[in-house]
Amino acid sequence: MTTTDRLTARTAPRVLVVVNSTSSGLRRLERWLEEAGLDLDQRIGSEGLPTGLDGYDGYDGLVMLGGGLMPDDDERAPWLAQERRLAAEAIDRDLPTLGICLGGQVLAQVCGGTVKAKTGVPERGMTRISTTSAGTADPVIGVLAPSAPMIENHEDRITALGDQAVLLASSADCEFQAFRLGRHVRGLQFHPEVNAERLRTWDDAALAEQNFDLARMIAEADAHDGENTAISRALADAFAGEVREHAEVSR
Numbered sequence: 001m002t003t004t005d006r007l008t009a010r011t012a013p014r015v016l017v018v019v020n021s022t023s024s025g026l027r028r029l030e031r032w033l034e035e036a037g038l039d040l041d042q043r044i045g046s047e048g049l050p051t052g053l054d055g056y057d058g059y060d061g062l063v064m065l066g067g068g069l070m071p072d073d074d075e076r077a078p079w080l081a082q083e084r085r086l087a088a089e090a091i092d093r094d095l096p097t098l099g100i101c102l103g104g105q106v107l108a109q110v111c112g113g114t115v116k117a118k119t120g121v122p123e124r125g126m127t128r129i130s131t132t133s134a135g136t137a138d139p140v141i142g143v144l145a146p147s148a149p150m151i152e153n154h155e156d157r158i159t160a161l162g163d164q165a166v167l168l169a170s171s172a173d174c175e176f177q178a179f180r181l182g183r184h185v186r187g188l189q190f191h192p193e194v195n196a197e198r199l200r201t202w203d204d205a206a207l208a209e210q211n212f213d214l215a216r217m218i219a220e221a222d223a224h225d226g227e228n229t230a231i232s233r234a235l236a237d238a239f240a241g242e243v244r245e246h247a248e249v250s251r
Helices: 003-009 028-035 080-093 102-110 133-137 196-201 204-209 214-223 225-250
Strands: 014-019 039-044 061-064 097-100 114-116 123-131 147-154 157-160 165-170 178-181 185-188
Touching: 014 080, 028 039, 028 225, 061 080, 061 102, 061 225, 080 097, 080 102, 097 102, 102 114, 102 157, 102 178, 102 185, 123 133, 123 214, 133 165, 147 196, 147 225, 196 214, 196 225, 204 214, 214 225
Parallel strands: 014 039, 014 061, 061 097, 097 185
Antiparallel strands: 114 157, 123 147, 123 165, 165 178, 178 185
């Protein structure tokens, strides 16, 4: 069977999911994306990544997750070099893509932006994200408009975007919360895959060293959990819709 035959025979659009840390998986996004009709090929970076996105089986979308690394931290995570190549291919093909936290930072660096370690104010827990005018009009990020509570967990951050990037959302302490490259490639600093319950597993002592009160963070996350869940689900559905549209056109 030829590659074309296999692509025609496959009914569910296929998405490559790059897992940069086994403790930072798809979580609730897995169920939502599968319910939206996507076939998820989850690959742990340390176990090897595909050589490209248009190979024997082909992919209709790409998701790159977080992982507590810098996007060029190749000594600690040798697979990041290949992840950057996959990100560059996705940008070049305008393949529907979500880069989350580290994944978004990979996209930013590949497109000529700057990412710096332990820079600015750390963001932990539920954070208000506000859309720009471009973000409000965006088919995916627009579900947050005019603002929405989303969960953050970072101290590394994007400090500049490349010229081709369009800023879609910001928070009070971090300008670059969401951006778009082309029409279908998006990077996020926040975590739509993480729910309020997850905060109960966070390290209280480590957070206290950064002057965060975990009990207060949990209470705030719980208070906004319904809104956060509805908007995160809408974001997942909007992304899945773009993947399905890409699959229909490419086949």
